[in-house]
Amino acid sequence: MAATGLFVAVITDLFPNGISHYAIGGLLVGLGTVVIYLGTGIPAGASTFLESTLSYVSDQSRFQQYRASRDWRVVFTLGIVLGAAIYALTFQSGLVSSGLQPGATTGELREIGGVTIWLTEVQPWRLFLGGILIGIGTRLGKGCTSGHGVCGVGSASSASFVGVATFLFVAIGTAQLVYALGVSP
C-alpha cells in the first residue's frame, strides 16, 4: 500500500497533467510518419521544409538540392497545420471530449464563431529569436525533433542519438537560465 502510494505520488509529481494525451499524441505522431514511410520509403522530418520552400524564391545553391522534394514537403506541412486544426475543431472546441485529453493547461483560449482557438503567452521576441536559431541549427545539425528525435532515433542512428542528446541538454540549460533570469512566459 505504501509503495503504491509513493508510486502515485511520484507520477503525480513528474506528470502533473497526466500521461494519456502525451502517450496517445506521441503514438499518432509516429503513426503519421509511418503512413508516409510505408507508402513512399521516405522518413519525413519537419525542418527540411524551411530550406526546400526557400528554393521557390531564392536561387542560393544550398537550397537547390531540395527542389525535387519541395512540393511534397509543402503538402506534408499543410497536412500538419490542418491536422492540428482538426484537433482544434474537435477536442479544443469541446465538440469531442475525453478523459484521456485534459484540454489546454497553458496559454489563452479564445472562442471565435463557435471554434476555440489557442494562443501562446510566450513573448514574440522569444519566438522570433528562438526561431532564427532553430532555422540555423536544425539545418546545420541535419535535423530537428522529428527528423532526429523521431525518425533518426527510430532508425537507431548514432548521429541522431548525438543530435538529440546535444539539443536536449542545451535546451534544458537554456530554458533553466532564461527562467532564472526572470523571463516568463
Next chain:
Amino acid sequence: MESQHEHHPLFMPLVFVGGLIFGFGLGFSHMAQPEVVLNFLQFADFGLLFVMFGAAVVTGITFFGVKRLRSEAPLTGVTYTRRLKTLDRNVIFGGGIFGIGWGLSGICPGAAYASLGVGNVVILYGIAGMFVGAYLQGVWRSSLADRGAAASSAD
C-alpha cells in the same frame, strides 16, 4: 531520387494524410503549446518524453520490421532504408544552436506548424524567425560551397 517516383496518383494524398495524423497528434499531445515544452525543459512536467519516445518506438518497429515483409515502397519503388546521417561536428554545433533556440522559445519546426493549426497566430513570429535562420545558413553555406567549387576548379 524522389522526384522521378512522385508521379503515383496516391503519392501526394498519402503524404497529406500522414501530415494530418502527425499534426493531429502534435495538437492532441499539447506539443503545439510552447509553454508545455518549456515546462518540460524546466522539469515541471516530463510528459514530452512520452511524445518523443512514443513516436520513436512506433517508427522504430516499422523501420526495422517492414524490411522483412517487402524491400521497396509501393508508391515510389524506393528501397526501405533507415534514416542515417553522417555524424560530424555539424551535428553537434547545429544541435547546440537548435537547443538554444528550442530552450529560449519552446518551439520546434513540426510543433510550430501545428501551433498555427490550433489557432496560435502569434507563432508566426517563430515561423518567420525559422525561415530567416534557414535563409541565413543557406547564404553562408552556399558561399562556402561556391568558394570550394571555385578553389577546386582553379587547381
